[in-house]
Amino acid sequence: MNEAIRAFHRIDSDPSTQRLRVAGVNAPGIMEPAGADPRLPPEPAMEAAEASTSVPSPALPQGSVSPPCALPRGRPGDGLRLIPLAGFHWGGPVRGRMAPPSPRVRGDHVLIRPVAGAISIEFPRFSHALTAGRVAFIPAGTAFSLKPPPEAEGQALLIPPGWVRGQPMPSGFRSGLPAAEDAGLLDPAILALAEGAARDPGGDGATPHQLGLIAVALSRLDDRPQPTEMQRGTLAEARPLTQRFLELARHEMGASRTIAEMARDLGCSQAQLDRACRQSRGRSALDLLYDLRLELATEALRETARPIPEIAEELGYAGLGHFMRAFLAATGRTPETYRDFMKNQHPAAPGD
Incomplete structure (x- = not known):
């Protein structure tokens, strides 16, 4: 009997129990867990809302009119x-x-x-x-x-x-x-x-x-910004120069050449090349070079089984550590985890 009383006092003196008592929380006041989360809307309502989802009709050639259409609903797991x-x-x-x-x-x-x-x-x-x-x-x-x-x-x-x-x-x-x-x-x-x-x-x-x-x-997308009449002549000159720069950079990515060196090969100054890149693509020549190098790196990781250090050296990175840090900052994954992630993407092609 004394042991039971002592056990009761030990429980009663527990800080958590005291806080519940002060808050007026006791066994009858604790609700049983619900079968569904009451914070979520009822499932039929969700289905009805999903079924009624629609978007305006896509942009059509000028002069044609088409009413809005509901998006086709696929099956789960499409x-x-x-x-x-x-x-x-x-x-x-x-x-x-x-x-x-x-x-x-x-x-x-x-x-x-x-x-x-x-x-x-x-x-x-x-x-x-x-x-x-x-x-x-x-x-x-x-x-x-x-x-x-x-x-x-x-x-x-x-x-x-x-x-x-x-x-x-x-x-x-x-x-x-x-x-x-x-x-x-x-x-x-x-x-x-x-x-x-x-x-x-x-x-x-x-x-x-x-x-x-x-x-x-x-x-065949036209990626040029919408120009004013005064800008049309400038863009007509900037776009070919930018394209030539990207083609040169692609072929000499592993040579670690500077923007100034490539500009001289293209017959212009570094400032002219940078201005052409900004006018035609909205980004500096250095930014376009980094984007191209990342694109080539993801392509090599995705489509080949070549060793990662070899890819880093071929694309002009200072070393494997530099490649891994730059790739992680750009994609959120290391080169190795990115390659594994892309290998696991094996959906069946239509008709297979």
Whole structure:
């Protein structure tokens, strides 16, 4: 009996028990756990809201009118998905209260097509503004983040890499206005792909044709900023010089040549080359060089089994440590983990 009384007093003197008593919490006041989280909306309501999700019709050639259409709904686990742009959020942890999410690698290709408003795509070293009417393609394995504002309208098409096997998709980020001959074909092809995936997660017989149309349209995007009349002559000169610079840099990446040395080979000064790069691409010559080197590194890791130190040396990094630090800062992954991540992306191609 005395032992029971002593045990009771030990429990009663516990600080946690005393706090509960002061707060008026006792056994009858503790609710049983609910079967579903009461903070979440009822499941039928979620399904109804999802079923009613729609986006405005894609941008069509001037003079044509088309009513808004609901996005085709796929089955759970679909590889290819078409979702409203305002609902496509991607990225890692937020770095600050007003900062965007940190860039993070995705395993699928992303095609973004805003039809109203503007969004900002965040990459490790720069931001890219995408306005209505333009298209952006982010290849699998690219680190980026995206948080569209609620008023943004458009679509985001998520494409498994296996679906575009054999298609001439861009190997790096592309953005621009569709060519005149593609403007009327791009949006119907995007919607047809989603409708085919909704009927069959593996796509249908027309899927390769629609993907081919998208690949061709992406190869012909006009990535120049909209110029004023006074700027047209300057841009006409800047764009070829920038292209020649990138081709030279690609061929001599492992030689560790400076921007000034390559500018002399191109017959201009470093200042002229840098100005041409900013006018035609919106970025400095050094930034474009770093972007190209990262693109070549991801391509080598993704498509070859070559040793990582060999890739680092060929691309002109100061050493393996320099390569690993730069790659981690740009993608959020080390070269080895990036290679493993991309190897694990093995979705079946349509019709396989």
